[in-house]
Each structure stands twice: as structure tokens, then as C-alpha cells.
Amino acid sequence: LGKEAHMLQSSALPSPFLTREWPDADVEFVAYTIGVWRELLPLLAQRQRQVVRSVIQAVSPLQEALCRFRCDSAIRVAANKNAAVIAFFTSLLRWPDVWQAKEMIRGFSIVGEDPDTQAWLASDAVAAVDAILQSSPGKHAAEIQRVTEKEHAKGFCSEWMTRSQLNARFGRGGWRPLERFLIVQADGKLRVIDNARRTGHNLHTEMNETIHVVSVEFVAAAAQQVANHLPPHERPPQETSSWLRMRIATDDLPDAYRGHPVRDDQLCFSIVAVFVEGAGWRFTILYGLAFGLESAVVNFNRFPLLAVAVCRRCLSGMNAAYFDDELSVDFHSESAVSQLALKLVCKAFGAEPQAAKSFPPAPDRNYLGTSVHVGAFLCEGTICVQPKFATVVKVCTRLQAALQSGTLPRDLAGRLRGDLIWLFSVNSGYGAKYASPLLTRFQHGESEVLPAEDKLVLQSLLAIVLQAPPRMFCLQACARPFTRVYSDASFEGGVLRLGWVLFPSDGAQPQGGTCLVPSAVLESWKSRRQQIYPGETLAVLLVPMLLPRYFVAADVLWFIDNQASVTAVIKGCSAEGDVHEIAHLAAVSRCAQQTKVWFEWIDSDSNPSDGLSRLGLLDPWSAQQDWFLQEFSYPAEAFRSAVVQAL
Structure with a gap:
């Protein structure tokens, strides 16, 4: 573009920190519905729920007929799953995953069916069992036994079995066990994990799709899209509203992976080895999906994906899911439209959310390990997220x-x-x-x-x-303006000079600056023929130190013409130790100043700070600009010893 054109066009860019629309089209559909119905949304949703209930009742004879075809695992762990309802909504929504209803009846595959899998089973299955039986019990053996016995009581797995019993059922060398270990979750709950990577199960898994989940950014995206569809006089920020009030609710699905049955002909791969006190190594057949199987992750996630799609497309629910952690975002002050939709659909599918982990709509909720506050959505147009x-x-x-x-x-x-x-x-x-x-x-x-x-x-x-x-x-209407920064470095004759141009967010006079880097700083770096790379990275640390009033609690768009430097400051990782260190120290400095920075690469010919980095204040092109130019001395607090000590 050239210097002038780049400066002009970057001034017209939207903030890189604006909330983006969620990519799922049905989220936009729900936002549009809310914008059209507004205060009457609960009436629409009530009628929609009545229709869905009538559908559930209408397909009940089909479910009764399908029950006769359930495999053994489905009878044990998925007796409540309603394949007829799942099949109906799969058809109604033209959902691409057309196999889920059948698999709720006949079971899910956990490994592939290709010749390689059969060869793996036949090659060293006996040796794999021998290795387990000859090994010592691992860490947490007693706790693993206790947790597994609780699963026995729930019907998720068989009673303890010996090697000879499994040989009699599957044949010698006809089964491959999983090895189990235990972790303590943040909430103190003990979770057993079946190490399918170590035993080779994951290596022989066929993955036909990927995983789709959400983050807490979904809450902000939903808020922005709803605001886009409201009449201008009702869009936040507003002092009051007769109906608009944003709240979030959370739910948790029961049993999760364990509620999905394993195909009868694949139970030979769904066997877990556990050391039992007083008896030695024993085995149990796991009828539900194992936590640790790659295929289990994808297979289970298909369930909440369809449930969320039904909520959005049929019940006006602004819902999302991160596996079994379900989210409902409601915008009506008097009705929990989204959470009611979620509970209805999940119950109809056969996985009613757990009452003890169901939290009604509120301005503050914890989701995915974070605290989410939406209470200021109406009056300020903001949403706050923090750990x-x-x-x-x-x-x-x-x-x-x-x-x-x-x-x-x-x-x-x-x-x-x-x-x-x-x-x-x-x-x-x-x-x-x-x-x-x-x-x-x-x-x-x-x-x-x-x-x-x-x-x-x-x-x-x-x-x-x-x-x-x-x-x-x-919200876009409430977004604050951002500061633009261009920086550069030159290294000629053993001298490193930095240059930069800063365009303040308030439209004040641009600030041009330059600074010579002392030889003592260069000597602390790795010896190189050219020190441009660390020099470009150093500017990211130095400029906010010299001009803090433009960076404290600010949004910044920063252009750098060295690709390696851009990568280092974004990823915080460089094979060069000195650059690696500078990038980390700069990140700490930005965090202390509460500065949000978006880094972008720019070509050298379009970088307006190029002249300041080469000639300093003597650069004729920079002198012609309407900039306040200043030569800075290298600050003492920017030396490595001072920055490290500040940590």
C-alpha cells in the first residue's frame, strides 16, 4: 500500500477486539427470532414446547418397537435413550449425522473395522494380557478399585472376571484390555481414565468427523447478535427495559460417556484391567464408552450437538454445549426460554439434566471454570469473564x-x-x-x-x-477506540536503533519516537551478524515503558515488519533464547498495564516508522508529517536486570 495509504486505511479498520458473530447459522436464527418477538417471546416458546411434546408422544409407539432390537449394552446403560425421538429430529432438521439413533439401539463402534485392527488384535493380544498380569499395581490402585465397583453398582460394567472367563467368552487372544489410572479433579472428584493411547486402542480408531464445542465467547457473541436485531431504541446500553434482561443458566447431563452403549461385537475391546485387593488383576467389561477413547469423545459429543440444534431451531433457545456441560442464555426478564428448551429436549432424548447440577438463569454464573457476569449487558453493553x-x-x-x-x-x-x-x-x-x-x-x-x-x-x-x-x-456500539502503533528497527555498523509512530485512540497528535539501544544491551544478547530480530521484538517491550499513558488500559493494534518478531510476540516462543526472554518480559509488562494488543505484520515499504529507525529525527519524510517527534534515552528500567527484578 505504501506508507500514506496504509496509515489511512488502518485508521478505518474496525477494532480487532470486537465481538464476532458465532459461525453457526442457527444462532443467528434465534437472535432474529428474539428481535422479532421481543416481549412476546415466552408465548411463542410455550407454543413451540407444546408442539414438541406432541411429537414426543406421537413417536412413542416407534420407540416401543425399537426397544426390542436393543443390544445387550444398550439394555444395560441406555435404557432411557429415546432413539425414536432422536431419529425424528434427525430427519426433521435434515441433520447430517443420520446414524446416532441406530447406534443408541445397536451400540457405538470404539475401534475401526479394517484389517489392521484385526491384525492388531491377533498379533500380541495374549502378550498384552500377560504384561498386565505380571505388572505391579499402579498408583491409586485401591481408589481405582473403589470407583470401578461403584460403576458395577450402577450397571455400567460387569462383575470382576478372570482371564480364563474372558478367554471362554471371546477366545484366547480375542480381546484387548484397557489400562486404568485415576486423576483428582479440581472439585475433588475422582475420575478414572482408561489409557487407550498406551494400549493401542486409539491408534486403531477411525475418526470420521471432528469435535464441535463452544467457549465462553459464545455468551458475548449471542449478546451481540441479539442486539443487532433489536430496534435502535431498545439496543443496549439502556437504563431500563420492560422485558430485556440477559441471564445465563447451566446444566449437566447424567452419565455422559457411560450412557452410550458399545456394540456387542466390540465389547472385546471394551475391557478394563483393575488390580483387586486380595485377588490380584481382574477384568471388567465396560458396557458404556470409556473415558480415554478418542472415539468416545466424538461419539458422545454428537448427542449434545443434536440436542442444541433442536433447541435453537425448534424452541427459540439460545443454547450451547461443551460436551456434557450445557449452557442456556436467556434474554427475557420473566421467562427461562432457553433452559426450558434444553431440559425438554434432553429429557425427550433420554438424558434429563441432573437436578443437583441445574442452575437457573442468573446474571452471574460459573461456566467452564470461569465466572461469567452478564448483569451489565443492558445498562453498559458489556460482558465480563474472569477465572x-x-x-x-x-x-x-x-x-x-x-x-x-x-x-x-x-x-x-x-x-x-x-x-x-x-x-x-x-x-x-x-x-x-x-x-x-x-x-x-x-x-x-x-x-x-x-x-x-x-x-x-x-x-x-x-x-x-x-x-x-x-x-x-x-457490544460494537459500546466498543472503545483503539491506538495504532507502527514500530521498526535498524542495525547498521553495530548500532541498533528503534523507531515508532503511535496514533492515539482519541485522535490526538501522533507521537513519533526513536531510541538508540546501548551496546551493553546488545552484548547481553546472542552474538549475531544482524540484530534486527531481537531489536524488533525489543520495541514491543520498550515503547509502552516510554509512553505509558497511551497503553494503560488501552486497546492497541500494532504493526511490525519482521515476521519472526511478530511470531515471537504472539506465541511467546522462540528458538533464540534472548528473543524468547524479551517476548515474555514484554507480555508481563502489557499485563501489568492491562493493555490488549493485536499484532499484525506489515511490509517494510508500507511501514511509516522505517525512517525513524534508520535516521532518527533526521529522517526528512518523518519531519514532514504532522507528528510530535522525540528522541528518547534508553530507560534504566528496560535493562534485563531491572525487568527481571521487577518480576
Whole structure:
């Protein structure tokens, strides 16, 4: 574009932080319905629920007929599943997944049916069982036994069986067991996991589709799309409304994976090995899907996907699901239209939400480990999302333990990786990217010792966790203007100079700046023929330090013409140790200033800060612009020792 054209066109860009529309077309359909019916929406929804109930009653003879064809597993774990209702809505919605109703009757596949799977079963099935029987009981053996026996009582799996009993049923070498381990969830609940990756089950699984779930951003997207369809005089922000009030409700489906039956001819792959006190290794046939199978994840998720689609398309419900965690977003002050839709459909499908985990519509709710506040939707046009306090405390405690001990064991790295990626993906997107490389390496590596550079990463992550502000979603009408920044670096004759141009969000005079980087800073970096890469990255740390009033609690669109530098500041990961460190320190600085930055690449010829990085204030083109130009001295607080000490 060239410098002038790029500056002009970037000034007309929408904020990169605007709430985007949800990609599912039926979400837009519900938003349109709400915008048309408004205060009369509960009346429409009531009539729709009456129609759905009549449909459920009408197909009941079909369900009675289908029950006679249930496989053994379906009789045991899916007796309440209504295949007739599922089949009806699959047909009505022209739903592409046409097999789910049949599989509720005949069972789901858990591994593939190709020759490779049969060869895998025949090759070393006997040796796999031998290895288990000769092994010692693993960690939490007593707890695994106790949890499994609770599943016995619920009918999800068979009584304990010996190897000879399974050989008599499936033939010697005709069955492959899963190995079970246990984790303690954040809420203290013990969950058993069947390690299908270790036993080879996942390697022999055929995946014909992918997983579709939601994040908490769905709440903001739904709010924006509903606001788009309201008359201008009713759109937020408004002081009052006779009917509009946003609330969210949550529900939890019962049994989840265990309520989906396994095909009779695949039960030979659905066997779990458990060490039983006083008896040694025993086996149990699992009639429902195992938690740990790749196929189980996809197969179960098909159920809430269809249920949510029925809610949206037939019952005016603004619903979503993350596996068995169901979400209802209601916009009417006097009626829980969405939650009523969800409960009706799930009950009709045969998986009525658990009463103990059903929470009615409210302005504040926890969903997916986060606190979501929608109480300011009407008056301010905002939605606030932040991690639960208990999650923050847990993560900080684990990070501090690793830093104090100087070690990061595999299990701690795994727990931190899950917690941090989840926490940051909700609250601070760049934090999730910064956490993953280090924690993944320690989770799967051999050494537990933390070198100095890894300690710095953990210190940075701890600082981000402690300082990250709540994430605010604003309706487009309430979105704040953003600041634009262009930065560049030049390295000639052993001298590194930075240059930048900042266009304030309030339209004030643009600020042009330049700064020479001291040789002491360059000497602390890896020796290179060219120091452009770390120099471009350093600008992201330095400019907010020099001009804090433009960055504190601000939204920023930042253009950089070095692709490697853009990647480093976005991902927080570089093979170059000094750049890796600069990117993390810059992230901590942004977090402390509560700055949201969207980084973009720009070609060098279009970068207006190019001249300032080369000639400083002597650049003739920059001098001709209506900018306030200033030469800065390198600040003492930007030296590595000062930044690290600040952590």
C-alpha cells in the first residue's frame, strides 16, 4: 500500500477486539427470532414446547418397537435413550449425522473395522494380557478399585472376571484390555481414565468427523447478535427495559460417556484391567464408552450437538454445549426460554439434566471454570469473564512450588499445562500460547530441573496470572477506540536503533519516537551478524515503558515488519533464547498495564516508522508529517536486570 495509504486505511479498520458473530447459522436464527418477538417471546416458546411434546408422544409407539432390537449394552446403560425421538429430529432438521439413533439401539463402534485392527488384535493380544498380569499395581490402585465397583453398582460394567472367563467368552487372544489410572479433579472428584493411547486402542480408531464445542465467547457473541436485531431504541446500553434482561443458566447431563452403549461385537475391546485387593488383576467389561477413547469423545459429543440444534431451531433457545456441560442464555426478564428448551429436549432424548447440577438463569454464573457476569449487558453493553478465584489460587500455588523447588516434575507440568492453557485461553489469549511450549517439554521430558531461562518463563506466567484483568466483551456500539502503533528497527555498523509512530485512540497528535539501544544491551544478547530480530521484538517491550499513558488500559493494534518478531510476540516462543526472554518480559509488562494488543505484520515499504529507525529525527519524510517527534534515552528500567527484578 505504501506508507500514506496504509496509515489511512488502518485508521478505518474496525477494532480487532470486537465481538464476532458465532459461525453457526442457527444462532443467528434465534437472535432474529428474539428481535422479532421481543416481549412476546415466552408465548411463542410455550407454543413451540407444546408442539414438541406432541411429537414426543406421537413417536412413542416407534420407540416401543425399537426397544426390542436393543443390544445387550444398550439394555444395560441406555435404557432411557429415546432413539425414536432422536431419529425424528434427525430427519426433521435434515441433520447430517443420520446414524446416532441406530447406534443408541445397536451400540457405538470404539475401534475401526479394517484389517489392521484385526491384525492388531491377533498379533500380541495374549502378550498384552500377560504384561498386565505380571505388572505391579499402579498408583491409586485401591481408589481405582473403589470407583470401578461403584460403576458395577450402577450397571455400567460387569462383575470382576478372570482371564480364563474372558478367554471362554471371546477366545484366547480375542480381546484387548484397557489400562486404568485415576486423576483428582479440581472439585475433588475422582475420575478414572482408561489409557487407550498406551494400549493401542486409539491408534486403531477411525475418526470420521471432528469435535464441535463452544467457549465462553459464545455468551458475548449471542449478546451481540441479539442486539443487532433489536430496534435502535431498545439496543443496549439502556437504563431500563420492560422485558430485556440477559441471564445465563447451566446444566449437566447424567452419565455422559457411560450412557452410550458399545456394540456387542466390540465389547472385546471394551475391557478394563483393575488390580483387586486380595485377588490380584481382574477384568471388567465396560458396557458404556470409556473415558480415554478418542472415539468416545466424538461419539458422545454428537448427542449434545443434536440436542442444541433442536433447541435453537425448534424452541427459540439460545443454547450451547461443551460436551456434557450445557449452557442456556436467556434474554427475557420473566421467562427461562432457553433452559426450558434444553431440559425438554434432553429429557425427550433420554438424558434429563441432573437436578443437583441445574442452575437457573442468573446474571452471574460459573461456566467452564470461569465466572461469567452478564448483569451489565443492558445498562453498559458489556460482558465480563474472569477465572474463578479458586483456580487462580491453585495455579499460583503450583507455580510457586515449582519455582521454590527449582524442579518441575511431569505430573505437576501436566496439571499446570491444563490449568494454565484453560485459564489463559479464557482471560489472556497470549498467556495460553506462552505456557504451552515449556510445560509440554517438561510433561514429556526426562529432566525435572529448571534452568534459569525456564524459571524466568514460570516467573512471567505467575506475574500474568496475578495481574491479568478480567476480560471485557463490549457490544460494537459500546466498543472503545483503539491506538495504532507502527514500530521498526535498524542495525547498521553495530548500532541498533528503534523507531515508532503511535496514533492515539482519541485522535490526538501522533507521537513519533526513536531510541538508540546501548551496546551493553546488545552484548547481553546472542552474538549475531544482524540484530534486527531481537531489536524488533525489543520495541514491543520498550515503547509502552516510554509512553505509558497511551497503553494503560488501552486497546492497541500494532504493526511490525519482521515476521519472526511478530511470531515471537504472539506465541511467546522462540528458538533464540534472548528473543524468547524479551517476548515474555514484554507480555508481563502489557499485563501489568492491562493493555490488549493485536499484532499484525506489515511490509517494510508500507511501514511509516522505517525512517525513524534508520535516521532518527533526521529522517526528512518523518519531519514532514504532522507528528510530535522525540528522541528518547534508553530507560534504566528496560535493562534485563531491572525487568527481571521487577518480576
